[in-house]
């Protein structure tokens with residue numbers, strides 16, 4: 331009996347390890363996305379006039395965003411981590427894994443938009459707000475295609 335139980339535990343271990351790796355990948359990319367959200371929130375608050383435009387704060391957010399969008403994200407989007415695989419954990423549509431090229435293309439556009447922001451963030455509220463528009467477009471495009479709505 332004891333032996334059977336031990337065997338069962340041993341057999342289930344690899345599955346658990348895989349599940350953990352998958353959940354960790356989802357958490358890592360969700361945290362990464364939240365950091366995007368934090369920087370974008372800084373720009374948005376200044377663009378809307380909710381907080382006074384501050385060139386140094388805008389520049390710091392731009393520098394942080396550029397760093398984030400250029401990080402290696404290959405570990406985030408591993409197979410087996412779609413919303414179908416991990417319901418209630420992942421909100422990434424399975425379609426993403428059939429359209430890596432499209433998703434990557436949007437990621438490249440986001441890198442360009444963030445680079446533009448880095449150039450102009452300190453040049454005044456107007457230029458910063460315009461660059462924010464370019465960034466927001468890429469966030470939206472990818473979410474529309476590949477993010478499942480949380481509700």
Ligand code: HEC
Nearest residue numbers: 360363364366367370420421422433437468469472476477
């Ligand atoms: C290449 C596609 C892509 C781009 C570009 C992208 N996102 Fe996402 N985002 C996703 C996907 C897919 C999810 C769902 C991830 C999950 O739940 O596994 C997501 C989730 C999120 C979340 C929710 C995170 C959570 O806590 O669950 C936020 C916030 C977010 N994105 C913000 C942004 C912002 C801001 C930008 C632009 C600066 C952006 N994203 C750009 C694909 C993208």
